[in-house]
Each structure stands twice: as structure tokens, then as C-alpha cells.
Amino acid sequence: MTAETYALVGDIGGTNARFALLQEGSVKPLALEVLPCADYANLDEAVVDYLARAGVDSVDEVCFAVASPVTGTQVRMTNNHWRFDIHAVQQQFGWRTFKVINDYTAMALGVLHVTNDKLVHVCGGPGNPARPKLVIGPGTGLGVSGLMPIRNGWVPLITEGGHVDFAPTDETEAAILRILHARFGRVSVERILCGQGLLNLYQAHAELQGLAAPLDTPDKITAAALERQGTLAHQVLCHFCTILGRAAGNAALTLGSLGGVYLCGGILPRFIDFFLGSPFQSGFEDKGRMRPLMEFTPVYLVTDTYTGLLGAAEALGNPEVQ
Incomplete structure (x- = not known):
């Protein structure tokens, strides 16, 4: 897999974080992984582990759905211990695009493709x-x-x-x-x-x-x-x-x-x-x-x-x- 070809998406709940890769122009998730949130100190550790598992060094476009209100840049997960700043994570990984949306906003959009x-x-x-x-x-x-x-x-x-x-x-x-x-x-x-x-x-x-x-x-x-x-x-x-x-x-x-x-x-x-x-x-x-x-x-x-x-x-x- 090549970083130029794939985008990264995630669905991060109170218990598990689901990650997948996307080919350009497709919404079909590839290289699906479900990672227990309790196994990682924070989001960045889970992302690093997932990309290593998927065999991808980096990606440019990312969207995560999170089980939390999304206002401003600070995200505090409602039902687990993860906390992160959207801008800081984007800068840390060098992502060109980084969208963070509420998990049920994503669920609604996903219904269109079920x-x-x-x-x-x-x-x-x-x-x-x-x-x-x-x-x-x-x-x-x-x-x-x-x-x-x-x-x-x-x-x-x-x-x-x-x-x-x-x-x-x-x-x-x-x-x-x-x-x-x-x-x-x-x-x-x-x-x-x-x-x-x-x-x-x-x-x-x-x-x-x-x-x-x-x-x-x-x-x-x-x-x-x-x-x-x-x-x-x-x-x-x-x-x-x-x-x-x-x-x-x-x-x-x-x-x-x-x-x-x-x-x-x-x-x-x-x-x-x-x-x-x-x-x-x-x-x-x-x-x-x-x-x-x-x-x-x-x-x-x-x-x-x-x-x-x-x-x-x-x-x-x-x-x-x-």
C-alpha cells in the first residue's frame, strides 16, 4: 500500500476504535482493524499502531468520527480516557486534511451507503x-x-x-x-x-x-x-x-x-x-x-x-x- 493512494478514516467510540483505509474516490473501507481504546494512552498511539499494521507510513487525508461533542479544537471523549487537540494531531502527523466529526453525524452519513x-x-x-x-x-x-x-x-x-x-x-x-x-x-x-x-x-x-x-x-x-x-x-x-x-x-x-x-x-x-x-x-x-x-x-x-x-x-x- 502507498501513502499517495489511500486516505484514513476512523470511528472512535467509548470502547473500540475502528480504522480503515480508502482508495481515492471510494467509500469502501479497506484494511479494517478494531482496536480497544483501553489498550492505548491516546489517539496518536492508536493511529501509529494501526498504520504499522496496515503497512502504510503516512496518509494525507483523514476523517475521524468520535463519540464526543466536537466544538473548537479540543476533543474529550465522553466514554473513554482519550483527549486530543485537532490542530496538534494534524501537525504531529503532517496531514493535509483532518476532519473530526461526531460519531452519530458519521452514522447518519454512513446510512446513505448501507x-x-x-x-x-x-x-x-x-x-x-x-x-x-x-x-x-x-x-x-x-x-x-x-x-x-x-x-x-x-x-x-x-x-x-x-x-x-x-x-x-x-x-x-x-x-x-x-x-x-x-x-x-x-x-x-x-x-x-x-x-x-x-x-x-x-x-x-x-x-x-x-x-x-x-x-x-x-x-x-x-x-x-x-x-x-x-x-x-x-x-x-x-x-x-x-x-x-x-x-x-x-x-x-x-x-x-x-x-x-x-x-x-x-x-x-x-x-x-x-x-x-x-x-x-x-x-x-x-x-x-x-x-x-x-x-x-x-x-x-x-x-x-x-x-x-x-x-x-x-x-x-x-x-x-x-
């Missing part, structure tokens, strides 16, 4: 493909973005919509809010709709019902729910899907996303069959007078693991992304 075989229809439709698209999904955090149509393409939205307030709709959820408020103070919807959030929800339900809560990781809760080993775990995972449906529906109403809702992130693909049979759809569509609009809006589950990399690749050549 193939149909990587989309699972959840509910709704047919929608209107000329209208905005919503991209939302639980992972290490809750990402929210969107795509606004323009004459010759799409403009991605930069949001922190996962940090809006959790809004309970019944007495049980009001009690859950009180429990979480005692732990965290302000309770955003991300306190529930992410990996750690599933554990928070499980522990809150256990406290309310006076039950033991022996499961101590999101994966254990999911496994117990899928195997029906514990009625509490099954109840909690169903509730998780309901709340996600309501949150996605609220965001869809706000954005007017008749172009479709795209559910991304690393959690949902682990239990697709359960999810499709869950109360997600009822949570999404239960919007009173707006129910017909919600039923008209198509919802898809995105199963492409590298959607964020596709979006970072799109961002490199997209003049709307600075």
Missing part, C-alpha cells in the same frame, strides 16, 4: 424518501443525528439528542426516575438507553419490586432475557425497547423524519428477533393524534458494523461537512 441487505425493516412505511431521515441508536451511549435533504445531497445534523431529559409516562417510570435521580441528579434518556443504561434500568426495577439484582452487566441481562432465565431480565429488556420506541418517536416528530428512522449502535443487533417482537413499535407509534404519521414512517434496524466508517468516508468528500 446496502439493503444490511437493513432490517422494523415497522411503518412507506414514508417519503425526499424528507429528513433520523438516525438513533443505543451503544456505549445514545447517539442521535439526522439527514436533511438539499438540492444535490444531504446535510448531516450535529446533535446531542441522547442527553434530553428522560420523560416518564406512568407511575412505574416516575418511580424509576426518582431512583435514578438519587444516583445521578439530572436523568437524561441516555441513562437508560445505552449499555450501562440497561443495567441502571434493571437495578431500578429490582429495587422497586424488592427483588435481588444478581446480574451485573448488560450482556448478562440480555442473555437472561433471551433465554427467559429470569422474568425480571425479560421485563426489563422489553421496557428498554419500549422506552427506545418512545424516544425514537419523539425525535422523529421533532425532525419530521418521514424519510425513515434508522436504528444503529452495537446493542440491538445482538437480539434482533427479540427486538422485532418487542413493544418498540407500540412505543414508537403511540403518539395520539400523530399515530397515522408514525405508522407512515418506516423504521429500519441497521446491521452494518461499519456504518460509522462509511460515514467518515462520505464526510471526507462532502463539502457540507467541515
Whole structure:
């Protein structure tokens, strides 16, 4: 591989950093590597290691999607220890172009390149493909973005919509809010709709019902729910899907996303069959007078693991992304 031929893209989350190379004019990721963020002191160490693994000495054009707000030049990752200055890193490596975008901005752009075989229809439709698209999904955090149509393409939205307030709709959820408020103070919807959030929800339900809560990781809760080993775990995972449906529906109403809702992130693909049979759809569509609009809006589950990399690749050549 030669430095003159390839660009570098990355999708850096709270747990893993995904890197790939691009040929000029292509968004297809090559030489994919997934590196645990915990194994590196900071971004620059991971980049050096990746380029060595890929057999490339240097690159000129780079775009990284990061699970963090991007304002100014200082980037502080929300869910891991990495911190870096955009200008300092660009100078360190001598990159001609260096774009840093929010991970869900990249996820939104990546949806434009996800193939149909990587989309699972959840509910709704047919929608209107000329209208905005919503991209939302639980992972290490809750990402929210969107795509606004323009004459010759799409403009991605930069949001922190996962940090809006959790809004309970019944007495049980009001009690859950009180429990979480005692732990965290302000309770955003991300306190529930992410990996750690599933554990928070499980522990809150256990406290309310006076039950033991022996499961101590999101994966254990999911496994117990899928195997029906514990009625509490099954109840909690169903509730998780309901709340996600309501949150996605609220965001869809706000954005007017008749172009479709795209559910991304690393959690949902682990239990697709359960999810499709869950109360997600009822949570999404239960919007009173707006129910017909919600039923008209198509919802898809995105199963492409590298959607964020596709979006970072799109961002490199997209003049709307600075």
C-alpha cells in the first residue's frame, strides 16, 4: 500500500476504535482493524499502531468520527480516557486534511451507503424518501443525528439528542426516575438507553419490586432475557425497547423524519428477533393524534458494523461537512 493512494478514516467510540483505509474516490473501507481504546494512552498511539499494521507510513487525508461533542479544537471523549487537540494531531502527523466529526453525524452519513441487505425493516412505511431521515441508536451511549435533504445531497445534523431529559409516562417510570435521580441528579434518556443504561434500568426495577439484582452487566441481562432465565431480565429488556420506541418517536416528530428512522449502535443487533417482537413499535407509534404519521414512517434496524466508517468516508468528500 502507498501513502499517495489511500486516505484514513476512523470511528472512535467509548470502547473500540475502528480504522480503515480508502482508495481515492471510494467509500469502501479497506484494511479494517478494531482496536480497544483501553489498550492505548491516546489517539496518536492508536493511529501509529494501526498504520504499522496496515503497512502504510503516512496518509494525507483523514476523517475521524468520535463519540464526543466536537466544538473548537479540543476533543474529550465522553466514554473513554482519550483527549486530543485537532490542530496538534494534524501537525504531529503532517496531514493535509483532518476532519473530526461526531460519531452519530458519521452514522447518519454512513446510512446513505448501507446496502439493503444490511437493513432490517422494523415497522411503518412507506414514508417519503425526499424528507429528513433520523438516525438513533443505543451503544456505549445514545447517539442521535439526522439527514436533511438539499438540492444535490444531504446535510448531516450535529446533535446531542441522547442527553434530553428522560420523560416518564406512568407511575412505574416516575418511580424509576426518582431512583435514578438519587444516583445521578439530572436523568437524561441516555441513562437508560445505552449499555450501562440497561443495567441502571434493571437495578431500578429490582429495587422497586424488592427483588435481588444478581446480574451485573448488560450482556448478562440480555442473555437472561433471551433465554427467559429470569422474568425480571425479560421485563426489563422489553421496557428498554419500549422506552427506545418512545424516544425514537419523539425525535422523529421533532425532525419530521418521514424519510425513515434508522436504528444503529452495537446493542440491538445482538437480539434482533427479540427486538422485532418487542413493544418498540407500540412505543414508537403511540403518539395520539400523530399515530397515522408514525405508522407512515418506516423504521429500519441497521446491521452494518461499519456504518460509522462509511460515514467518515462520505464526510471526507462532502463539502457540507467541515
